[in-house]
Amino acid sequence: MAATQEKIRVTVRMRPLNHKEQAMHDDLIAWECFHDQRSIIFNNPNQESSATATPYTFDKVFAPSCSTQQVYDEGVRDVALSALSGINATIFAYGQTSSGKTFTMRGIVENAIKDIYDYIKNKPEQHFILKIAALEIYNETVIDLLNPESGPLRLVDDPERGTIVEKLNEQVAKDAQHLRHLIAICQAHRQVGETSLNDKSSRSHQIIRLTLESSLRESSGHEKTLVASLNFVDLAGSERISQTKICGVRLKEGNHINRSLLTLSTVIRKLSGGKRGHIPYRDSKLTRILQSALGGNARTAIICTISPSLSHVEQTKNTLTFATSAKEVVNNACVNMVVSDKTLVRQLQKEVARLEGEIRSPELSSSCLRSLLAEKDLKIKQMEKDMGDPRCQRDVAQSQLELARSELELERRANKVHKGSNDHRPSGQVVRCLSFSEESESAVGKHTPDRRKVVGRQAILASPDPSILVGEIRKLEHRQLQLCEDANRALEVMHKDFATHNLGNQETAERMSKVLSEIKDLVVAGSSLEEIVTADKADLKKMISQFKNQGNTIASLERKLENVQKSIDKLVSTFGTEETPDSKTQLRELEIENRVPTNNNIGGGGGTFARDGSPAARKSKPVDVKKIHKMFKSAVEENMKSFKVYVAELKELVAKLHYQKQLLICQVLELEVNESASEETDTTGGSPVQWEFVFEEQRQQITMLWHLCHIPVVHRTQFYLLLRGDPYDQIYMEVELRRLTWLEQHLSELGNASPALLSDEPADYVSASIRALRQEREYLAKRVNSKLTAQERELVYAEWEVPPGGKKQRRLEFINKLWSGPYNIHHVQESAQVVAKLIDFSVSDENSKDMFELNFASPYNKKTWGGWNFVSNLLHL
Ligand SMILES: Nc1ncnc2c1ncn2[C@@H]1O[C@H](COP(=O)(O)OP(=O)(O)OP(=O)(O)O)[C@@H](O)[C@H]1O
Secondary structure, three states: OOOEEEEOEEEEEEOOOOHHHHHOOOOOEOEEEOOOOOEEEEOOOOOOOOOOOOOEEOOEEEOOOOOHHHHHHHHHHHHHHHHHHOEOEEEEEEEEOOOOHHHHHHHHHHHHHHHHHHHHHOOOOOEEEEEEEEEEEEOOEEEEOOOHHHOEEOEEEEOOOEEEEOOOOOEEOOOHHHHHHHHHHHHHHOOEEOOOOOOOEEOOEEEEEEEEEEEEEOOOOOEEEEEEEEEEEEOOOEOOHHHHOOOHHHHHHHHHHHHHHHHHHHHHHHHHOOOOOOOOHHHOHHHHHOHHHOOOOOEEEEEEEEOOEHHHHHHHHHHHHHHHHHOOOEEEEOEOEEOOHHHHHHHHHHHHHHHHHHHHOHHHOOHHHHHHHHHHHHHHHHHHHHHOOHHHHHHHHHHHHHHHHHHHHHHHHHHHOOEOOOOOEOOHHHHHHOOOOHHHHHHHHHHOOOHHHHHOHHHHHHOOOHHHHHHHHHHHHHHHHHHHHHHHHHHHHHHHHHHHHOOOOHHHHHHHHHHHHHHHHHHHHHHHHHHHHHOOOOOHHHHHHHHHHHHHHHHHHHHHHHHHHHHHHHHHHHHHOOOOHHHHHHHHHHHHHHOOOOOOOOOOOOOOEOOOOOEOOOOOOOOOHHHHHHHHHHHHHHHHHHHHHHHHHHHHHHHHHHHHHHHHHHHHHHHHHHHHHHHHOOOOOOOHHHHHHHHHHHHHHHHHHHHHOOOOHHHHHHHHHHOOOOHHHHHHHHHHHHHHHHHHHHHHHHHHOOHHHOOHHHHHHHHHHHHHHHHHHHHHHHHHHHHOOHHHHHHHHHHOOOOOOOHHHHHHHHHHHOOOOOOOHHHHHHHHHHHHHHOOOOOOOOOOHHHOOOOOOOOOOOOOOOOOOOHHHHOOO
């Protein structure tokens, strides 16, 4: 694909004077932006005229009054969005410390995410995958911001892809909200420190890399895939040591920052000169990683941020000189199209066929051609080997999908708990989750003006009206029945396909009827549910037992769907394999049936008959039976594939249904517990069976919330081991759930809020918790040696799949694995046992539950909230 030459887009943004600068009387505004919004001039407030100054001109100059939205729209938007058409793009923020780089980049990233997802929404015919990776370069060390525990990363030179960061974690963003959440995690991990010019000065260069992959099936049937990366680079600020008055660690950081920025400006200066001599990309990790954005295959925009203040005039001039060089740098961006392995194999096969033809022709048969052919054959084999068995790949992908789904489900479960400790209102997620479609949401809205009162657990406690629950359940049941009917219809269509086109063999037919009966079974399950619900007359006790039965039926529905999917898988694989002797015979029969008769003794009229009286081919042209058969076959194959997808979707919906039902059962149980508590004045309340159920449910929620909120693993271990479902544990569980729910809500608000609106307090909390957790893990890693014998260590390493390596590294890797899989009960149990051993913790009288404060107030009120125990407190260090 031809590259397009384009200069780097350079814009300048001047921030307003800050409070400190305003407070200094002699600190005046030293720069004036022209009305053309392209030039800026030094205007010394201590001199009468600016006649001697020369203006600096750029693609755009944004005055202090301009919003970040404007900077995005007019300065970088089109560069950022080129990634959607397969062109790499990079957006930098460059400038002195405290000039507004981070402020600007956060807004730019937010705007870009919004635009990207709007674009994706409007292109339903295209399939998009968006991945994110993020790193920081701190003191010339590369750290993965999505997984800082992985330690320093190496840069590796790849002959085709250039410099790559080895083992950099990349995650697929499920949607815009998930992407924002991941970015918030990266920002929380970034190194920040206080200097005299900026309370929250970034001490590292941060690169957030989004990889956008879009595939489109063209009318020719070929799939076109475009892949491009979009980098958001928030550089650390250049700083004059005398001005920032830094020393110690900050000084060391400042030196590294200044040195790498110097390399960046040298690279830019050399590139802007147009001479293609030696460009010192390799002098810093920053320029190595960003090499393609600097004169390579990318579109690049640089936003230079400056302060208006007279006291920073020298630094501002340096920034503007850098910007002036940068606007002369020319890049060569091109569209990055990916040719799939399959297409390559196909091309090579064609070439082989051509060569074979040439070899067979007597005049061209030569040893040279033979060797060429052999070489190509070898290449094809290698490629086929690399591609692996597509069916196997499909299965792996499918199981990954299932895993991701169940993770998502658990995440939802964790989120579903009532949000907010004081107002007892349910979260938005719970509300959303309880309604499948907009239609049902509006239906709920009709019951009562305040929907939230209807569906929330706590709200129901406050307003115990079982008829509302019946309404909810009925809607769910109705939806379930619809699903079964849909499935049946789809299957019948497929069955017709098979019958009409006389495809497949005996085995396929058997499988087909098996799937049919399985689906029928589903429909029966669905209708029996409907009967139960419609027979109900709002008797609370009766309802509870009904709900439980329905829960079981849904579980069996899930199992049945599982079977259906397995059968379809088998069907697809049988059908996709080589032609069977049966089908070959059928094909031969069809061919014979359709062959042009040799003896033309046919009567007139519309139809023609062969000598044996069977329907025969038309007189004029022979019918290409093979072709038709192939066409039918591929049509049926397509149908089966889409049916498979359809069943997978059904499965997901049933899982959702199941979850919603569990939630409703919980609500009813609580209602009942409450009622019986008031009737019997029994403080423990509820039957043991009900409590057991609620306990397990709450424990799962708590485990997930511990994970999401980075709670110390020692606290998790103690809590997990001490609270084992005793009826008196109810109160502890409730308190823990409230605290965690509050915290999680607080942190997710941080993830969803517009960066410009973020308060600093939650961000600090996240990074402090992550840091504390890291320290705790490091501390536990040190205890592995003293608390486990060499033999025990080897055993646990094998059990936890810790790869061989240095002793220290293995210990840390092992500890990092503990409590990392909140959705796996076995993992959680094992983690608790290991941590308990490392800290000598046992369940005994002296280790009572009293260590978990019984305080219902949210942690927001710091006076009453003591915080979670850190390992150092616990070990009295
Ligand atoms: N355009 C702007 N409008 C209002 N406030 C701004 C603007 N730009 C920056 N600020 C404020 O100035 C302060 C410093 O900004 P920021 O931290 O983004 O600077 P920086 O260039 O990233 O600094 P460093 O290099 O030290 O990390 C912040 O409090 C920020 O909110």
